[in-house]
Amino acid sequence: MADTKTPPLKSTLSFDDGVIEKIAGLAARNVDGILSLDGGMLSGITDRFRNQADPTQGIDAEVGQKQVALDMNATVEYGKDIHQIFEQVSDRVVRDVRNFTGLDVIELNLHINDVMSKRDWQEQTKGKPNSQHAPEAKHVE
Template sequence: MPDPMKTKLTYDDGVIEKIAGLAARNVDGVLSLDGGLLSGLTDRFRSESDPTQGIAAEVGEHQVALDMKATVEYGKDIRHIFDEICQRVNRDISQYTGLEVVELNLSINDVMSKREWQAQNSGKPNSNQSTEQVN
Protein backbone atom coordinates (compact mmCIF):
# COMPACT_ATOMS: atom_id res chain seq x y z
CA MET A 1 0.00 0.00 0.00
CA PRO A 2 1.56 3.40 -1.00
CA ASP A 3 2.31 6.03 1.61
CA PRO A 4 -0.21 8.86 1.85
CA MET A 5 0.76 11.98 -0.05
CA LYS A 6 2.78 14.44 2.02
CA THR A 7 2.05 18.09 1.46
CA LYS A 8 3.51 21.26 2.88
CA LEU A 9 2.74 24.94 2.27
CA THR A 10 5.52 27.46 2.87
CA TYR A 11 5.87 31.21 2.35
CA ASP A 12 8.92 33.09 1.24
CA ASP A 13 9.88 35.92 3.61
CA GLY A 14 9.18 38.40 0.80
CA VAL A 15 5.54 37.31 0.56
CA ILE A 16 4.96 38.00 4.25
CA GLU A 17 6.89 41.28 4.01
CA LYS A 18 4.68 42.37 1.11
CA ILE A 19 1.43 41.54 2.94
CA ALA A 20 2.66 43.38 6.05
CA GLY A 21 3.82 46.37 4.00
CA LEU A 22 0.58 46.75 2.10
CA ALA A 23 -1.43 46.43 5.33
CA ALA A 24 0.71 48.95 7.24
CA ARG A 25 0.58 51.55 4.47
CA ASN A 26 -3.22 51.65 4.91
CA VAL A 27 -2.87 53.08 8.41
CA ASP A 28 -3.63 56.79 8.73
CA GLY A 29 -0.46 58.60 9.77
CA VAL A 30 2.00 56.22 8.10
CA LEU A 31 3.80 58.27 5.47
CA SER A 32 6.21 55.53 4.39
CA LEU A 33 7.89 52.33 5.37
CA ASP A 34 11.55 52.73 4.69
CA GLY A 35 14.95 51.45 5.44
CA GLY A 36 16.76 54.69 6.10
CA LEU A 37 19.46 56.48 4.09
CA LEU A 38 20.68 53.59 1.94
CA SER A 39 17.14 52.64 1.02
CA GLY A 40 16.39 56.26 0.14
CA LEU A 41 19.38 56.36 -2.20
CA THR A 42 18.26 53.13 -3.86
CA ASP A 43 14.77 54.61 -4.33
CA ARG A 44 16.16 57.38 -6.50
CA PHE A 45 17.25 54.85 -9.14
CA ARG A 46 14.28 52.48 -8.93
CA SER A 47 11.39 52.87 -11.36
CA GLU A 48 8.95 50.54 -9.60
CA SER A 49 7.69 50.59 -6.01
CA ASP A 50 8.76 47.97 -3.49
CA PRO A 51 6.07 47.21 -0.88
CA THR A 52 8.58 45.18 1.15
CA GLN A 53 10.85 48.18 1.75
CA GLY A 54 11.39 48.87 5.43
CA ILE A 55 10.24 45.39 6.50
CA ALA A 56 12.14 42.28 7.50
CA ALA A 57 10.32 39.01 8.22
CA GLU A 58 11.33 35.73 9.78
CA VAL A 59 8.84 33.08 8.72
CA GLY A 60 8.48 29.73 10.40
CA GLU A 61 6.05 26.90 9.73
CA HIS A 62 3.28 28.46 11.84
CA GLN A 63 4.56 31.83 13.07
CA VAL A 64 6.00 35.10 11.81
CA ALA A 65 8.21 37.77 13.39
CA LEU A 66 8.43 41.21 11.77
CA ASP A 67 10.70 44.24 12.07
CA MET A 68 9.41 47.40 10.41
CA LYS A 69 10.75 50.95 9.98
CA ALA A 70 8.42 53.85 9.30
CA THR A 71 8.15 57.57 8.81
CA VAL A 72 4.97 58.92 10.39
CA GLU A 73 3.01 62.13 10.12
CA TYR A 74 3.83 64.83 12.66
CA GLY A 75 0.93 65.56 15.01
CA LYS A 76 -0.51 62.03 14.90
CA ASP A 77 -0.61 59.74 17.95
CA ILE A 78 2.25 57.34 17.25
CA ARG A 79 0.98 54.84 19.83
CA HIS A 80 -2.34 54.69 17.99
CA ILE A 81 -0.54 54.26 14.66
CA PHE A 82 1.45 51.36 16.16
CA ASP A 83 -1.70 49.70 17.55
CA GLU A 84 -3.45 50.05 14.18
CA ILE A 85 -0.45 48.62 12.30
CA CYS A 86 -0.35 45.64 14.67
CA GLN A 87 -4.06 45.01 14.23
CA ARG A 88 -4.07 45.25 10.42
CA VAL A 89 -0.87 43.28 9.89
CA ASN A 90 -2.04 40.53 12.27
CA ARG A 91 -5.43 40.38 10.56
CA ASP A 92 -4.09 40.26 7.00
CA ILE A 93 -1.32 37.76 7.61
CA SER A 94 -3.65 35.47 9.55
CA GLN A 95 -6.45 35.81 7.00
CA TYR A 96 -4.28 35.29 3.91
CA THR A 97 -1.79 32.72 5.19
CA GLY A 98 -3.04 31.21 8.44
CA LEU A 99 0.26 32.17 10.10
CA GLU A 100 0.37 33.81 13.53
CA VAL A 101 2.33 37.03 14.05
CA VAL A 102 4.18 36.43 17.32
CA GLU A 103 6.40 39.53 17.22
CA LEU A 104 6.09 42.90 15.53
CA ASN A 105 8.71 45.56 16.19
CA LEU A 106 8.19 49.04 14.74
CA SER A 107 10.99 51.58 14.65
CA ILE A 108 9.94 55.15 13.92
CA ASN A 109 12.86 56.72 12.07
CA ASP A 110 11.31 60.10 11.25
CA VAL A 111 8.29 62.34 11.76
CA MET A 112 7.33 65.07 9.32
CA SER A 113 4.33 66.99 8.13
CA LYS A 114 2.40 65.48 5.25
CA ARG A 115 3.25 68.49 3.08
CA GLU A 116 6.97 68.24 3.90
CA TRP A 117 6.93 64.49 3.18
CA GLN A 118 5.07 64.93 -0.13
CA ALA A 119 7.53 67.60 -1.29
CA GLN A 120 10.49 65.42 -0.36
CA ASN A 121 9.08 62.25 -1.95
CA SER A 122 7.24 63.43 -5.04
CA GLY A 123 7.97 61.06 -7.87
CA LYS A 124 9.63 58.39 -5.74
CA PRO A 125 8.25 54.90 -6.35
CA ASN A 126 7.50 54.01 -2.69
CA SER A 127 5.69 57.22 -1.91
CA ASN A 128 2.26 55.61 -1.61
CA GLN A 129 1.66 51.86 -1.67
CA SER A 130 -1.52 50.57 -0.07
CA THR A 131 -4.18 47.95 -0.60
CA GLU A 132 -7.13 50.27 0.02
CA GLN A 133 -8.36 53.23 -1.98
CA VAL A 134 -8.18 56.55 -0.13
CA ASN A 135 -11.08 58.92 -0.80
Protein backbone atom coordinates in the same frame (compact mmCIF):
# COMPACT_ATOMS: atom_id res chain seq x y z
CA MET B 1 -7.53 -9.74 -2.73
CA ALA B 2 -4.65 -7.22 -2.40
CA ASP B 3 -4.95 -4.08 -0.27
CA THR B 4 -4.77 -1.07 -2.62
CA LYS B 5 -4.83 1.77 -0.12
CA THR B 6 -3.32 5.00 -1.35
CA PRO B 7 -0.47 6.14 0.89
CA PRO B 8 -1.14 9.41 2.73
CA LEU B 9 -0.08 12.51 0.86
CA LYS B 10 2.96 14.28 2.28
CA SER B 11 2.61 17.97 1.61
CA THR B 12 3.82 21.30 2.95
CA LEU B 13 2.95 24.91 2.43
CA SER B 14 5.66 27.51 2.90
CA PHE B 15 6.01 31.23 2.27
CA ASP B 16 8.96 33.25 1.08
CA ASP B 17 9.91 36.07 3.45
CA GLY B 18 9.04 38.55 0.68
CA VAL B 19 5.43 37.36 0.55
CA ILE B 20 4.95 38.05 4.26
CA GLU B 21 6.78 41.37 3.93
CA LYS B 22 4.44 42.37 1.11
CA ILE B 23 1.29 41.45 3.08
CA ALA B 24 2.57 43.36 6.11
CA GLY B 25 3.58 46.36 4.00
CA LEU B 26 0.23 46.62 2.24
CA ALA B 27 -1.64 46.28 5.55
CA ALA B 28 0.50 48.89 7.33
CA ARG B 29 0.34 51.43 4.51
CA ASN B 30 -3.45 51.52 4.93
CA VAL B 31 -3.13 52.92 8.46
CA ASP B 32 -3.82 56.64 8.78
CA GLY B 33 -0.65 58.37 9.93
CA ILE B 34 1.83 56.06 8.18
CA LEU B 35 3.52 58.18 5.53
CA SER B 36 5.97 55.52 4.40
CA LEU B 37 7.69 52.33 5.35
CA ASP B 38 11.37 52.72 4.69
CA GLY B 39 14.75 51.61 5.82
CA GLY B 40 16.38 54.95 6.48
CA MET B 41 19.40 56.36 4.63
CA LEU B 42 20.49 53.19 2.78
CA SER B 43 16.94 52.62 1.61
CA GLY B 44 16.78 56.22 0.42
CA ILE B 45 19.91 55.74 -1.66
CA THR B 46 18.63 52.54 -3.30
CA ASP B 47 15.22 54.17 -3.84
CA ARG B 48 16.88 56.65 -6.23
CA PHE B 49 17.70 53.78 -8.60
CA ARG B 50 14.29 52.09 -8.45
CA ASN B 51 11.70 52.69 -11.12
CA GLN B 52 8.86 50.80 -9.40
CA ALA B 53 7.26 50.93 -5.96
CA ASP B 54 8.40 48.25 -3.51
CA PRO B 55 5.73 47.27 -0.94
CA THR B 56 8.33 45.28 1.03
CA GLN B 57 10.58 48.31 1.59
CA GLY B 58 11.25 48.95 5.27
CA ILE B 59 10.13 45.48 6.38
CA ASP B 60 12.13 42.42 7.37
CA ALA B 61 10.39 39.11 8.03
CA GLU B 62 11.58 35.89 9.57
CA VAL B 63 9.16 33.17 8.50
CA GLY B 64 8.94 29.75 10.10
CA GLN B 65 6.55 26.87 9.54
CA LYS B 66 3.84 28.34 11.79
CA GLN B 67 5.08 31.71 13.01
CA VAL B 68 6.40 35.04 11.75
CA ALA B 69 8.54 37.78 13.30
CA LEU B 70 8.52 41.24 11.69
CA ASP B 71 10.70 44.33 11.94
CA MET B 72 9.25 47.44 10.31
CA ASN B 73 10.62 50.98 9.84
CA ALA B 74 8.24 53.87 9.29
CA THR B 75 7.90 57.58 8.81
CA VAL B 76 4.76 58.87 10.50
CA GLU B 77 2.71 62.01 10.18
CA TYR B 78 3.52 64.78 12.64
CA GLY B 79 0.70 65.45 15.09
CA LYS B 80 -0.74 61.92 14.99
CA ASP B 81 -0.93 59.63 18.04
CA ILE B 82 1.99 57.27 17.43
CA HIS B 83 0.77 54.75 20.03
CA GLN B 84 -2.56 54.55 18.18
CA ILE B 85 -0.77 54.16 14.84
CA PHE B 86 1.28 51.31 16.32
CA GLU B 87 -1.84 49.56 17.64
CA GLN B 88 -3.59 49.86 14.27
CA VAL B 89 -0.53 48.64 12.36
CA SER B 90 -0.18 45.70 14.75
CA ASP B 91 -3.86 44.77 14.51
CA ARG B 92 -4.00 44.96 10.71
CA VAL B 93 -0.72 43.19 10.07
CA VAL B 94 -1.46 40.36 12.52
CA ARG B 95 -4.99 39.95 11.10
CA ASP B 96 -3.94 39.99 7.43
CA VAL B 97 -0.97 37.66 7.86
CA ARG B 98 -3.16 35.22 9.81
CA ASN B 99 -6.11 35.42 7.39
CA PHE B 100 -4.05 35.10 4.20
CA THR B 101 -1.45 32.56 5.33
CA GLY B 102 -2.56 30.91 8.56
CA LEU B 103 0.71 32.00 10.19
CA ASP B 104 0.83 33.66 13.61
CA VAL B 105 2.77 36.89 14.05
CA ILE B 106 4.62 36.33 17.32
CA GLU B 107 6.74 39.48 17.20
CA LEU B 108 6.20 42.84 15.54
CA ASN B 109 8.68 45.66 16.06
CA LEU B 110 7.85 49.06 14.60
CA HIS B 111 10.71 51.54 14.56
CA ILE B 112 9.75 55.16 13.86
CA ASN B 113 12.65 56.73 11.99
CA ASP B 114 11.08 60.10 11.14
CA VAL B 115 8.09 62.37 11.77
CA MET B 116 6.97 64.79 9.06
CA SER B 117 3.97 66.80 7.96
CA LYS B 118 2.11 65.32 4.98
CA ARG B 119 3.05 68.32 2.87
CA ASP B 120 6.78 68.12 3.70
CA TRP B 121 6.78 64.37 3.10
CA GLN B 122 5.05 64.73 -0.27
CA GLU B 123 7.53 67.40 -1.37
CA GLN B 124 10.46 65.20 -0.33
CA THR B 125 9.12 62.09 -2.10
CA LYS B 126 7.79 63.70 -5.27
CA GLY B 127 8.81 61.55 -8.22
CA LYS B 128 10.12 58.64 -6.12
CA PRO B 129 8.68 55.19 -6.83
CA ASN B 130 7.27 54.53 -3.36
CA SER B 131 5.58 57.94 -3.25
CA GLN B 132 2.47 56.50 -4.89
CA HIS B 133 1.50 55.37 -1.39
CA ALA B 134 1.50 58.97 -0.22
CA PRO B 135 -1.70 60.26 1.28
CA GLU B 136 -2.99 63.43 -0.31
CA ALA B 137 -2.14 66.59 1.57
CA LYS B 138 -5.12 68.74 2.40
CA HIS B 139 -4.67 72.38 1.48
CA VAL B 140 -5.47 74.61 4.44
CA GLU B 141 -6.11 78.28 3.85
